[in-house]
Amino acid sequence: MTAYRDCPEARWFPSRYRFALPRLIAYVRSRFPTRPRADVDHIMLTIDRDQTVGEQYPISVWMLASVTCYVAAVLHVRWLAVAPFIAIALMQLTIVSVGIIGPLHENHLHRTSMSLFGLMFIASAWFAMSKSPVRYVAWFFLGIAGLNAMAFLVMIALRKSVRELERRCEP
Amino acid sequence: MSRFHVRGVFWRQLLVFAIHNVPAWIQPMILAFWCLFFLTWGTGRRGVMRNLKSIKPGSTTIVNFFRCYRVFWNFAWAMADAVCFKERGIMPDFEFVGWQHFEAMQRSGGAILLTAHMGSYDLGAQLFAENSSQRIIMVRAPEVDPKTREFEEARLSDKVQTEFNVKATDLALDLLRAIRDGGIVAIQGDRVTPGVSDLPATLFGRTTRLPAGPFALGMTARVPIYPIFIVRRGRRRYRLVACEPISIGATRDREAAFSEAMAKWTRELERVIRASWYQWFMFEEMA
Numbered sequence: 262m263t264a265y266r267d268c269p270e271a272r273w274f275p276s277r278y279r280f281a282l283p284r285l286i287a288y289v290r291s292r293f294p295t296r297p298r299a300d301v302d303h304i305m306l307t308i309d310r311d312q313t314v315g316e317q318y319p320i321s322v323w324m325l326a327s328v329t330c331y332v333a334a335v336l337h338v339r340w341l342a343v344a345p346f347i348a349i350a351l352m353q354l355t356i357v358s359v360g361i362i363g364p365l366h367e368n369h370l371h372r373t374s375m376s377l378f379g380l381m382f383i384a385s386a387w388f389a390m391s392k393s394p395v396r397y398v399a400w401f402f403l404g405i406a407g408l409n410a411m412a413f414l415v416m417i418a419l420r421k422s423v424r425e426l427e428r429r430c431e432p
Numbered sequence: 433m434s435r436f437h438v439r440g441v442f443w444r445q446l447l448v449f450a451i452h453n454v455p456a457w458i459q460p461m462i463l464a465f466w467c468l469f470f471l472t473w474g475t476g477r478r479g480v481m482r483n484l485k486s487i488k489p490g491s492t493t494i495v496n497f498f499r500c501y502r503v504f505w506n507f508a509w510a511m512a513d514a515v516c517f518k519e520r521g522i523m524p525d526f527e528f529v530g531w532q533h534f535e536a537m538q539r540s541g542g543a544i545l546l547t548a549h550m551g552s553y554d555l556g557a558q559l560f561a562e563n564s565s566q567r568i569i570m571v572r573a574p575e576v577d578p579k580t581r582e583f584e585e586a587r588l589s590d591k592v593q594t595e596f597n598v599k600a601t602d603l604a605l606d607l608l609r610a611i612r613d614g615g616i617v618a619i620q621g622d623r624v625t626p627g628v629s630d631l632p633a634t635l636f637g638r639t640t641r642l643p644a645g646p647f648a649l650g651m652t653a654r655v656p657i658y659p660i661f662i663v664r665r666g667r668r669r670y671r672l673v674a675c676e677p678i679s680i681g682a683t684r685d686r687e688a689a690f691s692e693a694m695a696k697w698t699r700e701l702e703r704v705i706r707a708s709w710y711q712w713f714m715f716e717e718m719a
Contacts, residue, residue, distance in 0.1 A: 262521055279457060301671070302531035305559075307523050311456030314667040321460040349465045352458060360453035367452060368520065374455040 263308040268430035271306040281413035283316040334395040441579040467504040476715040486636040506711040514554040530674035542611035548622040549713040551662035561591040567615040573625040611653040
């Protein structure tokens, strides 16, 4: 595990982000100066791909909201209130089903992540073809996924520059 | 105790499973759901809500119910972050406030670190162990459920020595020896567990009892007591707040010395809890 001490610039290092689009945004942001923290004596920033709240919380809310919309689209109107609970239960069911394959205390994060995104793609592609308003949710998901794919290609082209950038905090 | 009881081993096992299987980008929503589920734990919920009533006088039950959810939410994250570190070695971001007191503690040959059930005690001790050459001994109450205790003990870090305050007299002698050898003893001073000697104190205007051990140890070993709090500031982000040390010299009037030290400690404790009430993980009502 890498951690940088007293280097506020590390906050915007692309390697602290999971997905290509937030990584690209962080890369652009890191080109601007970062104000040093005056309210604390020292800081220690860890380099891990899941470290940033600004990325994880919105994605989490967006994913649950999308699944809730898909569930609501197939439910009878009087069951709409339970749609978020069914959505979260479905997501957890997927995680547990994938997670129990193989040793229990081994890291299956990549596998569960790919399964969830795979199912979301299938569901979004299905609902995108429907006539109901849920198609906007599906198209939004597919649109963001497409943007992320483009950002991924840009990040490949920028990889040397990113490496240079992240050397800034090395002692 | 049933494995499905709130303090049972099942929930610890489930958390470890979740850390290995739930992608970080969906964790907030899943945690939010489980915090809602744990609000059905009446004893814990009532304990938190009654304590909130003392911390925030004049607050209403309905508002404290939502505040209680926030306490559960922070507790869940603190637990998840600690397990994430133990299982996957991922350390959160840290901020340090009161660095001069940290340095003073490191320079002193042996000290007592007095803290509270806030943020992540485990992570704070780990961070300290990684950045200090001093030996750190963490004193904690054992888990109530034997299976949970076994599960947790199997996962103890090798960098931090953990002692359980089950036999207070034997432990006191070991801790005294450790301090005299230049070690740091970390104790939680905001809750009394059965079998632990206590002292009267006033917290948020209520008469309560807090552990006497840290003060007795400080007086016997003649070392300062450093109040240090690990405050959760957001997702995988913690702040270590070190306060001015409390000195407790050997005197004939032990009662007065203890009472003065306790007053200083409760003042710091109140200040930090008042500012971060949403992460005082005190699920029992203050005695």
